[in-house]
Amino acid sequence: MIKSNIINYFKKAIKEKIKIEIFIPENEQFGHYSTNVALKLTKIRGENSIQIAEKIASDVRRRTSDVFNKIEVTPPGFINFWLKPKVLQNELKEILKKKKNYGRSNVKGQMSKVQIEFISANPTGPLTLANGRGGFFGDVLSNILEFQGYKVEREYYVNDTGNQIITLGKSMAATANLIPREENFYQGDYIKDWANKNSAAIKKYKNNYLKIGQLAAKNFLASIKKVLIKDSKIRFDRFTSEDRHIQKKNFTKKALAIFEKSGLTYKKDGALWFKTTQFSDDKDRVLITKDGFPTYFLADAGHYLETKKRGFGQKINIMGPDHYGYVKRIQAAAEIMGVKNSKIIITQAVRLIRKGEEIKMSKRKGEFIAFGDLIAEVGIDVARFFFLMHSPETHMDFDLELAKERSMKNPVYYVQYAAVRCDSILQKSKVKGQRPDINSNLLNTKEDLNLMRMLARFSEIIEESAEKYNPQILVRYSLDLAREFHNFYEKERVVGEGVDIDLTMARLELIKATQIVFENILNILGVNIPKKM
RNA sequence: GCCCCCGUCGUUCAAUGGAUAGGACGGAGGUUUCCUAAACCUUAAAUCCAAGUUCGACUCUUGGCGGGGGCACCA
Numbered sequence: 256m257i258k259s260n261i262i263n264y265f266k267k268a269i270k271e272k273i274k275i276e277i278f279i280p281e282n283e284q285f286g287h288y289s290t291n292v293a294l295k296l297t298k299i300r301g302e303n304s305i306q307i308a309e310k311i312a313s314d315v316r317r318r319t320s321d322v323f324n325k326i327e328v329t330p331p332g333f334i335n336f337w338l339k340p341k342v343l344q345n346e347l348k349e350i351l352k353k354k355k356n357y358g359r360s361n362v363k364g365q366m367s368k369v370q371i372e373f374i375s376a377n378p379t380g381p382l383t384l385a386n387g388r389g390g391f392f393g394d395v396l397s398n399i400l401e402f403q404g405y406k407v408e409r410e411y412y413v414n415d416t417g418n419q420i421i422t423l424g425k426s427m428a429a430t431a432n433l434i435p436r437e438e439n440f441y442q443g444d445y446i447k448d449w450a451n452k453n454s455a456a457i458k459k460y461k462n463n464y465l466k467i468g469q470l471a472a473k474n475f476l477a478s479i480k481k482v483l484i485k486d487s488k489i490r491f492d493r494f495t496s497e498d499r500h501i502q503k504k505n506f507t508k509k510a511l512a513i514f515e516k517s518g519l520t521y522k523k524d525g526a527l528w529f530k531t532t533q534f535s536d537d538k539d540r541v542l543i544t545k546d547g548f549p550t551y552f553l554a555d556a557g558h559y560l561e562t563k564k565r566g567f568g569q570k571i572n573i574m575g576p577d578h579y580g581y582v583k584r585i586q587a588a589a590e591i592m593g594v595k596n597s598k599i600i601i602t603q604a605v606r607l608i609r610k611g612e613e614i615k616m617s618k619r620k621g622e623f624i625a626f627g628d629l630i631a632e633v634g635i636d637v638a639r640f641f642f643l644m645h646s647p648e649t650h651m652d653f654d655l656e657l658a659k660e661r662s663m664k665n666p667v668y669y670v671q672y673a674a675v676r677c678d679s680i681l682q683k684s685k686v687k688g689q690r691p692d693i694n695s696n697l698l699n700t701k702e703d704l705n706l707m708r709m710l711a712r713f714s715e716i717i718e719e720s721a722e723k724y725n726p727q728i729l730v731r732y733s734l735d736l737a738r739e740f741h742n743f744y745e746k747e748r749v750v751g752e753g754v755d756i757d758l759t760m761a762r763l764e765l766i767k768a769t770q771i772v773f774e775n776i777l778n779i780l781g782v783n784i785p786k787k788m
Numbered sequence: 789g790c791c792c793c794c795g796u797c798g799u800u801c802a803a804u805g806g807a808u809a810g811g812a813c814g815g816a817g818g819u820u821u822c823c824u825a826a827a828c829c830u831u832a833a834a835u836c837c838a839a840g841u842u843c844g845a846c847u848c849u850u851g852g853c854g855g856g857g858g859c860a861c862c863a
Contacts, residue, residue, distance in 0.1 A: 276804070278804080278806085280806095280807075281803090281807085281808080281809090281810075282807080282808070284807095285807065289806090289807090291805095291806060294806080294843075294844085297843075304843075329807080330807090331806090331807085331843055331844075332843085333806080333807070377863070414863070417862095417863070418862060418863060419862075419863050420863095422862090422863090439862085524861080525861085526861050527861095528861090537790080537791070537859080538859090540861095541860090541861045542861095543861085544861040545861060546861080548861085550860095550861070550862090550863090551862070551863050554863095576793080576856085576857055576858085577857075577858075578858085579791085579792055579793080579857065579858045579859090580791080580792080580857095580858045580859055581858090582792090601792090601793080603793070603794080603856085603857085604793095604856070604857070606856085644801070644802095644812095645800095645801065646801085646802085648793070648794080649793090649794070649801080650793075650794055650855085650856060650857090651800085651801080652799095652800065652801095654799090654800080657799095657800085657813080664812085664813070664826075665812095666811090666812060666813095668826055669812090669826075669827090671826090672824085672826050672827075673827095675824075675826095676823080676824065676827085679823065679824060680823050681823095682823090683823050684823080719804085723804085727802090731802070731811085734811070734812085735811090738811085741827055741828070742827095742828070744823080744824095744827075744828085745819095745825095745827065745828045745829085746828085748822075748823070749823060750823055751822055751823065752822075753822080754823095766823095787824085788824075788826060
């Protein structure tokens with residue numbers, strides 16, 4: 256960890272307790288690494304920023320002569336430094352030694368338990384694109400946190416009881432012409448298909464709409480699981496059933512008792528309310544309706560309580576854009592139920608574009624492109640990479656024609672091609688036999704060093720994307736690394752007639768290290784590495 | 789009406805308050821006796837508008853304008 260070492264040098268040189276930030280300048284004229292600590296200290300010390308920078312720089316310079324070639328102060332007060340090749344050559348050995356564990360941290364998470372809930376789409380039909388976006392996001396975020404030493408539980412919460420299941424059952428009955436159709440019923444081919452295939456069951460259970468709905472929900476959930484496991488490779492540890500794990504185990508009642516004990520409940524108009532306004536919600540929310548039914552909010556609180564009882568003090572809940580108005584309420588419930596570290600991430604909508612025009616989608620009307628269909632069209636690697644490239648909070652466009660037409664030019668292939676090129680070189684070299692005495696000091700051209708410097712950033716990148724809960728940072732890095740590697744490939748030769756055998760051996764180690772890092776990245780992203788392209 | 793998210797090259801996305809705003813696709817031009825040209829190199833092109841905060845603003849604050857979503861004793 257080059258970066259954290261640099262930070263430590265500065266901690267010794269600076270008395271004040273400020274956060275020391277090290278960043279990598281775009282242009283190498285400002286160093287391999289740079290810091291603005293001197294600028295931050297101007298206010299505290301009341302001195303000129305250049306003078307402060309000079310003072311710190313000379314202090315750091317004294318104790319790091321074996322680490323940096325050069326430490327420089329530039330106006331208005333940045334301190335820039337250039338690494339010695341030796342540092343990178345040592346890091347290379349570290350990569351080769353740790354292999355698939357390179358970049359792993361067991362300090363960050365310290366094996367603390369965190370539950371990540373994602374998708375949790377109602378089993379009333381196929382998964383939508385927004386579900387898929389949240390799915391890839393949750394899956395990869397889980398991978399990242401696991402890589403950082405957290406013990407992660409990936410949870411899909413299934414709302415398999417209650418009103419929307421009854422509505423689903425009624426929708427089936429209406430499709431079988433047993434009852435008149437109503438405005439809010441589910442529509443679409445998948446509803447018709449199910450109703451046709453199960454007409455006997457619909458007639459058998461007649462007015463028991465919950466039962467019919469649950470039968471349909473069971474089938475839909477099975478289809479969803481198939482898409483997750485087979486098509487999208489999104490992994491879950493647990494499918495928590497609202498019916499079996501929450502309601503029947505009385506977690507709703509237990510949650511209600513805890514709400515009442517908090518002293519923040521009151522009766523009004525025959526219903527029982529909870530003061531969510533105390534948690535900066537715009538209005539208070541109902542727990543029990545005047546007819547005596549628990550609300551969805553109360554059931555969700557029960558779910559948080561169940562999570563807490565199973566030992567999770569931390570939970571990350573990834574929800575779709577239709578849950579904006581729900582965040583404050585859930586955070587209030589989490590706090591009351593004792594889930595101390597509760598984070599909610601809302602993924603933004605996905606707009607599907609075909610021939611330059613947006614396709615309007617509505618799940619209830621059955622007018623939408625299913626997630627599984629999209630993967631079938633563009634492939635899992637393209638789909639994963641494309642969704643993950645975008646930060647979850649941005650609204651994104653998915654142009655179907657573009658994804659298909661230019662599928663071979665999709666950025667994911669750029670990264671995969673780099674990994675394939677690594678493998679290709681290593682295959683070629685096998686004819687040549689190995690020599691044990693590798694001299695990594697020979698790796699000293701601009702391209703060698705640039706590539707090594709990029710490789711050394713991996714552990715910093717993975718740490719940053721874990722801290723910010725943002726897989727996109729890792730995706731961007733994979734593109735940067737691929738670019739650096741392709742550039743190296745064009746300019747430097749590894750095996751060939753004109754290349755010195757010792758240099759070839761050293762370069763092969765560099766290629767091995769690059770391959771290791773690509774494998775680590777793509778495993779985390781869930782993207783395949785082809786043998787050939 | 790109230791609340792939340794987003795406005796960046798032609799298009800689609802980047803940029804912990806830092807230095808010359810970055811990439812991809814598309815446009816223009818170039819590179820192959822040698823490890824895969826799905827690559828590399830060169831080039832044109834952008835911060836919605838207006839104030840404010842400061843050494844320094846795409847980023848923070850306020851007010852506009854534009855796009856999306858949410859505002860149930862539904863889930």
